[in-house]
Amino acid sequence: MHSSSTKSVRAGGINIAVRVAGTCTKSNAVLLLHGFPDSSKLWDSQVAALAAAGYYVVVPDMPGYGQSDKPSDVSSYSLKHVCSVLCNVLDALGVQAACVVGHNWGAATAWALALQHPQRVSRLVVLSVGHPGVGASAEPRQRAHWWYMLFFTLPGAEAALTANGWALFKQVMGQGCSQQQVQQYISALSQPGALTAALNWYRANTQARHFGQTQPWPVNKQSRVACPVLGVWSSGDTALLEAQMTESAAYVAAGCWRYVRLEGVGHWIPRDAAQQLNELLLAFLREGEACVAPGQGGAAAPRQLSKL
Template sequence: MGAVRRGYFDSRGFRLSYLDSAPGARDRPAVLLLHGFPDEAGMWVAQIDALHAAGFRCIAPDTIGCGESAVGAQLHDYSARLIVADALALLDQLGIAQAHIVGHDWGAVLAWYAAIYYPQRVLRLVVLSVGHPTAYGRAGLAQKIKGWYVLFFLLAGLSERLLSGNGRFSLRRVFGTHPQMDAVMQRLSAPGRLTAALRIYRANFVDVLFRSHPAVPASTLALWSECDAFLTESQMLASESRVRGKWRYQRLGGRHWIPLEQPALLNDLLLAHLREA
């Protein structure tokens, strides 16, 4: 990751971690990169390298309970709205008023939330895999079937026990296509880390699936991969009606983990979208 540095900041009483490709650089446009489950900030290494070389400053936080960030003791600590507030608090600490926001998986949900509820902070939006939360929540049966694991993850205690094992419902079986599965298993084997990672599902189930959220004004690039085992194309296509800014959609080949599996293509698409700003 070149000269990227890890920093720490306090938000809500938690010590949270982040990566910064150009500490102190106020002359570079900022890009906030938000990871999902079961990842951490380091998943963006290829994007950080490419965007930094193109003149951007990349900020990639470990969300609460993930990577090197502190673990919250309460379920409410993992509210998506509070996690977005953490990310904006980080930008405030760094003196960054506005940023492009890029998110994958749950990070895409966080990116949507930022663009919905803090539009003045968002320059351009890039969402990978997951559509607007209202479009996702209203998606049809095909998405409900693909997302069966969400209900499984809500079973606190039981899901941790099964996910940590070697059976049909182990993490290796459910998310076995992850390109860095060994690293994921090692990271989530630390005490409390698997529960912390799962809590983003448990804390936001109602807000994402059953509440309606406004449209976003930001120009938006939406990417979905045709072999995604967890998400349907329909929930992303339906998101167009939830964007008031310029909408651009591209269907990709490959599987769910676009930043890790198709870094060169993603980098080209990011640069084309962000340079239009």
């Protein structure tokens, strides 16, 4: 059994609580990034499996969550700033590059990290959330599923979510979470500043104009991820449609895109399909396929990983 420890890292002017497990070597780091409304606890099953397999696992409470600071200014939650914070965290731990795994807002951050700081991302695993270029020009049906993202940006969102014993929050979260899980979220978000911090992720990164945009992002060197990428989507996800993940292939360098669809699994893949995800992560980490350099053709068609 590999135990983990938590340390506080000063990064980007705030304190970030970081769980680490395993021993760091030159190229064995895995960075796990959670989203709304989770904490590093989302990855408990993955931390154990990856550390046991010899990887150095780095799991921060993202800004605004868990034991990390909850700055009041919205700009602290912009993906650009959060990526800078995460680079500071890696520097403090002596990690030059890592396989980055993200879920929900953690996946959006992982995409941004690979685009803005490609030297820090050796491999990329994105759960549920596709490339931002796909999201920006998503079809109307997908944008309709994202109504809550715009709602969370409104000034009165906190009051609406917590009214009548958190009734609206329970309604939104109850589709994919047990009552116990929802209550744990409520307990965490009831801490001073926690709910506003969580919503500030949406306020900092969600723009209403994207919901009516029809002009797609250009596929170019600036938007294309050059490292190996594994996209994982689950058929039980009620907020994110499959197309926004599969169409991400166009934004990944030729030969680098892998795609896996999990049947009968809800949005919270790390928790609800822990064993399946662990097997996928270990297979992808060990795959070691060379990535074709950007600019040598379009992205490969989505395909499954080899049978485990």
